[in-house]
Every structure is written in structure tokens, then in C-alpha cells.
Amino acid sequence: MEKNISWFIHKQVEKLINNLEKHNMKGIFVRDEEELIKVLTDLILEGSVVGVGDSVTLQETGVLDFLRLGNYNFLDKYREGITSEEKKQIYIQNFSADTFMCSTNAITEDGVLYNIDGNGSRVAPMLYGPKQVIIVAGINKLVRNIEEAENRVRNYVAPIDARRLGKDTPCTKLGYCMDCKSPNRICNDFVTITGQFIKDRIKVIIVDKSLGY
Numbered sequence: 001m002e003k004n005i006s007w008f009i010h011k012q013v014e015k016l017i018n019n020l021e022k023h024n025m026k027g028i029f030v031r032d033e034e035e036l037i038k039v040l041t042d043l044i045l046e047g048s049v050v051g052v053g054d055s056v057t058l059q060e061t062g063v064l065d066f067l068r069l070g071n072y073n074f075l076d077k078y079r080e081g082i083t084s085e086e087k088k089q090i091y092i093q094n095f096s097a098d099t100f101m102c103s104t105n106a107i108t109e110d111g112v113l114y115n116i117d118g119n120g121s122r123v124a125p126m127l128y129g130p131k132q133v134i135i136v137a138g139i140n141k142l143v144r145n146i147e148e149a150e151n152r153v154r155n156y157v158a159p160i161d162a163r164r165l166g167k168d169t170p171c172t173k174l175g176y177c178m179d180c181k182s183p184n185r186i187c188n189d190f191v192t193i194t195g196q197f198i199k200d201r202i203k204v205i206i207v208d209k210s211l212g213y
Helices: 003-022 033-043 056-060 063-069 084-096 123-127 146-164 170-174
Strands: 026-030 049-052 073-075 099-102 106-108 113-117 132-138 189-193 202-207
Touching (some): 026 033, 033 202
Parallel strands (some): 049 073
Antiparallel strands (some): 106 113
């Protein structure tokens, strides 16, 4: 990355981390996947129960393999041959996990997490249940405010994710949100997290690269 652009992004991340702290959430900045795994090794206790939400970022960074190969009780929703009923049971178990991991659709510079979900299985444990929530996000998730966050998710993230999931929705054909009433729509739950009662329960790890979408 060009050094002046890198300087600017790092200043944005510094401001974001300070603002997350004001909302009782911890911000951590890492350079790459290797540094990310080192941080996760420190944050997640061996033998603990770990669940994950649907996340391209966790796949790209090797976090899923890290959990599979490590000494953790990993509630692996991606395991081969898993049934729909088994996956539903994992969604319920996630609420009592020691650690729940996912990404986020957008983070505003004042430290607000913005997410849209289809059935709530990702955003619900972020809000309540797991002792620790670790969010991994690339610098491409940073936005100025809630308006930018909603626009990013509706007109960029949602159409791409709906296409990835094979959904028959207007956005997969048009490439932007129509606020449709389709039974296949993935934009059902709109969640804004502006703070936490329990200090550092939510930890946001920003990786210095573009990840997911």
C-alpha cells in the first residue's frame, strides 16, 4: 500500500479504536493474518467453547482452520455433512459459547457496528449470550457514519452476499437494493451496536487489508 494512503488509514483506525473504547468495546489493529492468529491465541482459552457466524472474512484469514486445528471445542457450522437441524442446534449453542466470532458489515469512525442479517443467527449472539465476542474486519469495512454504513450494506454487501448464497432476489439481478419483499431476502434484521455494559466483551480486530465484503 502506498505510504501516504497507509498513513491516512492508520490515523482513521487510531480514531476508531479510541471511540470503541468510549463505548466499552476494545479495538485492536493487526497488520496481517499471522498477527491476527497470534492475537486470537492470546484471547481464546484452550478448551473453551467457540462458535462462529457466517463470515467470508473468517474463511479468508484462516480463522476457521485455526479453530479446527486448535485445542478448542469448536461449534463448526461449516463441517462437511452437517444437517439443517444440526446447524440450528449450533445456533442455539452459540448463545452459551465462551467466545463467538464473526465479522461486521460496517464500522463507523465513531465506533458503531452496523449489521444486516437474514435470520439473526449472527447478530443475536453479538448482542447477548457469549462471554466474549471477537469481530474480525478488514479496513474496507470502515465508513464515516451510519448513512454510509447502510448504503454500503444495502447496495454493495447485500447484493454480493445474496448472490453468494444463491438467493433469487432483485438485488442479485440488478446489483443494488430494491428494499424488496421477496421471501428470499437476506435483509431482515437491522442491528446497530453503539456500546456495551460489560467492558471489552466485544473486541474488534481490524486487519490492515481488504477482507470479505
